[in-house]
Amino acid sequence: MKRSQRLSVVVELAVKATEEALYKVSQANAAWSQDKQQLADLNQYKGEYLVKLRQGDQATVSGQKVMELRVFLAQLDQAIIAQEQQIARSLTHLQNMQQEWRQVRIKEQAMNSLLARYQREESHQISRQEQNESDEHNNAQWLRKQK
Numbered sequence: 502m503k504r505s506q507r508l509s510v511v512v513e514l515a516v517k518a519t520e521e522a523l524y525k526v527s528q529a530n531a532a533w534s535q536d537k538q539q540l541a542d543l544n545q546y547k548g549e550y551l552v553k554l555r556q557g558d559q560a561t562v563s564g565q566k567v568m569e570l571r572v573f574l575a576q577l578d579q580a581i582i583a584q585e586q587q588i589a590r591s592l593t594h595l596q597n598m599q600q601e602w603r604q605v606r607i608k609e610q611a612m613n614s615l616l617a618r619y620q621r622e623e624s625h626q627i628s629r630q631e632q633n634e635s636d637e638h639n640n641a642q643w644l645r646k647q648k
Contacts, residue, residue: 505619512616515609522602529598533591540584547577 554570 508616512612515612518605519609522605526598526602529595533595536588536591543581
């Protein structure tokens, strides 16, 4: 078995690893986008809630209701902070997956380059063998004609 044939198996594995790494990048990107959307939804909900609260009749709001509203807004703010932290974690994960993909891709490219070199070397070797055989055949014919 030629070196290029043996190496082609390794190249196929490198291609699969690159595809898997790219899939992980797409998943991490989708998670990051979803986390950002959830934060936007939370901020939008808080804004809408505050608008409704301000539009309501302030005179009819009891002290108990005000306390409940403050607790609710504090919980909403905590949820927003937690979501911002989740976005930071998702972004870090995405960046790690991108770096992993770049590393795997570099390995794949190196394997492809090596495979191409092996194939060129084998092609040159075949050409040299064919040329040698042709030269030997021509020499043999020339020697026969000389006799």
